[in-house]
Amino acid sequence: MTLRSRGVALGAAVGSLSLVAGCSGDPEIASYGLDDADQAACEAFVADLPAVLADEDEVEVDGDGDPVLGAAYGDPAITVTCGVPTPDGFDQTSSCEVADGVGWYVAPEAFDDQDADVVLTAAGYRPAVAVEVPGELRPDAPAAAIAELAALVEQHLTLEQRCS
Structure with a gap:
């Protein structure tokens, strides 16, 4: 069984993208109550995630979805979560970091503090995908992670609103 398929249902608080240690200390992946089409798209996306991202090996996770x-x-863990809500502040005029043709929204305040954790969201896609990178892995890991995930986003998710 892959690490992605061994998540333990915990009943986590929905709506938070923060890394929260579960009982086992594994990073936690939240679930957001998706419709059938978005659920299927996320399952296909997750099934194709790499074993290594931004030079970091995959680790076990806990989660509240099955x-x-x-x-x-x-x-510290870089997390990738599919099916997240559109981030506050993202709209038709939002600028994004673009990696291999995929736009990733980053809250403007995240650019100022290069030591802070950062969340990059492919918010123009449905379902949306978020990548959370711990501050100690900046500045290189965010760019590497979104570049490595771009092809999977384009393959499995539907572009609804381009950002640049």
Whole structure:
């Protein structure tokens, strides 16, 4: 069984993208109550996630979905979560970091503090995918992670609103 398919149902608080340690200390992936089409798209996306992301090996995760719709890499962990809500502040005029043709929204305040954790969201896609990178892995890991995930986003998710 892959690490992505061994998530343990925990009943986590929905709506938070923060890394929260579960009972076992594994990173936690939240679930967001998707419709059937988005659930299927996320399952296909997660099934194709790599074993290594931004030079970090995949680690076990806990999650409140079955299957868990994400993965984690390294310690401290980079997390990838599919089916997240559109982030506050994202709209038709939002600028995004673009990696291999895929736009990733980053809250403007995240650019100022290069030591802070950062969440990059492919918010123009349905379902949306978020990548959370711990501050100690900046500045290189965010760019590497979104570049490595771009082809999977385009393959499995539907572009609804381009950002640049």
